[in-house]
Amino acid sequence: MWHKTINEFLFWLHLSVVIAWLVFSFMASPLWVLAVTAAHQIHLRVFQGCSLSILQRKLGGLGKDKSFFDQVCERWAGRIPSRRLRALFSHAQWAVPVCGVTLRIIW
DSSP, X not given: OHHHHHHHHHHHHHHHHHHHHHHHHHHSOHXXXXXXXXXXXXXXXXXXXXXXXXXXXXXXXXXXXXXXXXXXXXXXXXXXXXXXXHHHHHHHHHHHHXXXXXXXXXX
């Protein structure tokens, strides 16, 4: 029972981190955004994925072959995303903050 509660907490924590990052990328200084984006990419390479997703998998809240994005799509859209949409989301993890920095510099 407690696994389900922890997995639910991890899901909402993960979603909160993603939303906070999107907001942060448009409000923080460009140097900070680029530094945190680089740190996030290093984090993904070192752990071979997101540490929150890895923890969710270990606790049984996320399937072995599923990502957090898959979980969000299943919960809210009722279906697993296509390969194209997964690829788009994968690139958006670094592209959205970089676009936010670019817009702030131009604006």
